[in-house]
Amino acid sequence: VMIMFADVGHLRKVGYLELKLDDVVDSLLCMSFLGSIFSFLAIAGDRYITIFHALRYHDIMTLQRTGAILGVIWTTCGVSAVLMVRFFDSNLIMGCFVVFFIISLVIIYFLYVYMFILSRVHARRIAALPGGSGKHQHLRRWGNGMRGIMTLTILFGAFMVCWAPFFLHLIILMVCPMNPYCECYRSLFELHVVLLMSHALIDPGIYAFRIPELRHTFRRMLLCLNWRLSLT
Incomplete structure (x- = not known):
């Protein structure tokens, strides 16, 4: 929005207030990027514990430990973004x-590949177990964990699609700042910013598509909204 206002002349690109607002927006973008990266790593670790250490999950991921991890992640993201x-x-x-x-x-790619390999080995071990309620319980828990990994993989793919053009822009800016062909790509900077900001809207849609409980909740919200609109 600020870029569009600046292009049409409603904002000065070198004004003090405009520069400060630009720094704030840039800090929030950097913070969201770092938060996404650390969140992917944290969720991948959580999925690993859920699948392969299910019986000890609540002993490993206590409420205090989870709060400490989140505090460290977002403090690191905030300080790093400002710097x-x-x-x-x-x-x-x-x-x-x-x-x-x-x-x-x-790191995230190899972590996912490692988890997929371990999950296949884990599935073979479950299949070799004798029949019974214990085996079915293991299979159900493993299936839920695999669905979580697949959802996380889709989220990671969306993250790549939304953020990769922006980082390609930065690479081109460092490698060939004066090349006219590079300038053609850099002219799409506004599009790259819109794309990376749209990542915040894409993630909830993926969660709603992949998680039945969220799908049901969104459906109820839409029905409730339609009902209220019909009353007005």
């Missing part, structure tokens, strides 16, 4: 931002 925006004019900071993005993707 990134404050020193983002430096190519070193921009390069560190891009390298962090690539390393995080590699």
